[in-house]
Structures are given as C-alpha cells and as structure tokens.
Amino acid sequence: MIELTNLKKQYGARTVLDVPSLSVKAGACVALIGANGSGKTTLLRILAGQLKPTDGTFSAPQPVLYLPQRSYAFRGTVLQNVLIGTKNKREEALSLLERMELTPLLQKSARSLSGGELQRLAFCRLMLRESALLLLDEPTSACDAHAAELLLRELQRFRAAQNCSVLLSTHSSAVAAQVADRCVQLENGRISADGTPQQFCTR
Numbered sequence: 137m138i139e140l141t142n143l144k145k146q147y148g149a150r151t152v153l154d155v156p157s158l159s160v161k162a163g164a165c166v167a168l169i170g171a172n173g174s175g176k177t178t179l180l181r182i183l184a185g186q187l188k189p190t191d192g193t194f195s196a197p198q199p200v201l202y203l204p205q206r207s208y209a210f211r212g213t214v215l216q217n218v219l220i221g222t223k224n225k226r227e228e229a230l231s232l233l234e235r236m237e238l239t240p241l242l243q244k245s246a247r248s249l250s251g252g253e254l255q256r257l258a259f260c261r262l263m264l265r266e267s268a269l270l271l272l273d274e275p276t277s278a279c280d281a282h283a284a285e286l287l288l289r290e291l292q293r294f295r296a297a298q299n300c301s302v303l304l305s306t307h308s309s310a311v312a313a314q315v316a317d318r319c320v321q322l323e324n325g326r327i328s329a330d331g332t333p334q335q336f337c338t339r
Contacts, residue, residue: 137162138183138269138301143192145178145325153178153325155192160318162197165295165302167316167333169309175325176305177205180271183303197268197301205273205305207258209246214238214257217246222264232260236286251278259287263294270294272304276311288315309337 138160145153153175160166168176181187183194184202210217218229233239236256241249246257255278262270275291276284292315295302306312312319313333321329321336329336 138194138196138303140194141192143179143182143194144190145175145182145187146190151325153182153189155179155325155327158320158327160301160303162301163295163299164318165304165316167312167319168303168305168322169307169312169319169336170305170322170328174322176322177273178325179322180273180303180305183269184271199265199267200269200271201262201265201267202271203258203262203273203275205277207251207254207278209249209254209257212246213243214246214249215242217257218260218264220261225264229260229264232263232290235290236260237283252280252283255279256283256287259290263290267298267300270298270300270302270304272302274305274307276306276308284311291315309333313337 140155140158143153143155144151168179170176178187182189183196184200210220218233219226238256241253249257259275276287279287288311316333319331319333319336320327
C-alpha cells in the first residue's frame with residue numbers, strides 16, 4: 137500500500153505539490169492526470185526516491201521501478217541495453233522485444249532510435265526486473281497509437297505477473313480508461329478530483 141500524509145514540495149515560496157492525504161491499495165493501477173506543471177512528475181519522483189519532499193511523509197512498497205518521461209539509452213545495441221542489470225534473461229528479453237516489435241532493431245545502436253522506439257526500449261528494460269511499485273511518467277507520450285497499444289498490453293501482462301501497484305501519469309483519457317482502476321486529478325499541485333476512469337470520461 138502507498139500512503140501519503142501532508143506531502144509537500146516547495147521551491148522557495150512556490151508550492152508545486154501539496155497532498156494532505158492519499159492512499160493507494162496494493163495491486164492497484166492509478167492514473168495521475170492533469171495539465172503540465174500540475175505536480176504529476178514531482179509526485180512520481182518523490183515516490184521514486186529521486187526528489188526529497190519539503191514536508192510530510194510517505195510509504196511505498198519496495199522495490200520501486202521508475203520510468204521518466206524523457207527516455208534514455210546507454211551505449212551499445214538495443215539488446216545490450218535491455219539486458220543491462222539482468223542475469224540469464226536473454227531468452228526472456230528476446231521474447232519481450234518480439235512482443236514489443238523491436239526484434240528488427242536488436243543489433244542497432246540504441247542511441248540511434250526514434251523517440252517512440254526509445255520509449256519502448258526503456259520500458260522493456262524495466263519489464264525484465266521485479267517490482268512491487270511501478271512508476272511511469274507519460275509512458276506513451278512518444279508512441280504512435282499502435283506502439284502505445286503494445287506498451288499498455290505489456291504493462292497489463294507485467295502487472296498481472298508481478299501483482300504490483302502502478303502509478304502512471306498521462307494526458308490521455310484513453311490510456312487511463314484502458315489500464316487504470318482509478319484516476320487522481322492534480323491541479324496546481326493539489327488533488328482536485330478522485331474517481332474511476334469512467335467517471336472522468338463522462339465529465
């Protein structure tokens with residue numbers, strides 16, 4: 137379970153996140169929605185341990201995996217990138233890359249990929265690991281509709297296999313409706329609405 141209490145992040149006099157209370161049950165998938173600058177990325181980075189809150193407390197299950205909005209690649213091929221930090225998972229990696237339709241790029245330099253290909257590659261790196269909490273910042277933002285569908289399908293497969301909790305930020309109501317059990321809307325760093333994807337789609 138994820139628990140946030142009086143969580144705040146400030147930069148000088150500017151408050152970018154102010155969440156008095158938020159609970160996410162184990163195994164749930166929650167979509168964080170809101171405009172740019174609403175606090176979604178700040179919240180994810182705090183939960184990932186990349187950013188310290190100014191005030192408040194939070195607890196989150198471990199281990200945590202975090203996919204930032206801006207994907208990156210290491211030196212080497214696509215396959216080498218996916219296998220970084222894993223042991224004896226070559227066959228699993230090849231199967232995953234095939235499902236994500238990246239097999240034709242296996243021996244290509246990872247740093248030469250397009251934005252959508254790179255986003256799928258970065259996602260694949262996480263899918264070979266174990267996680268109790270998966271944090272995804274706009275995971276389909278660089279993908280076309282087909283690539284987004286592949287990624288979301290793999291996310292659902294991973295979630296079922298790991299029984300992990302998922303928090304993802306998105307601007308897409310379609311993404312939220314497809315994978316999330318719940319939507320939390322942020323405005324100016326504060327929660328302005330909380331409900332099911334269906335409730336948000338009928339607004």
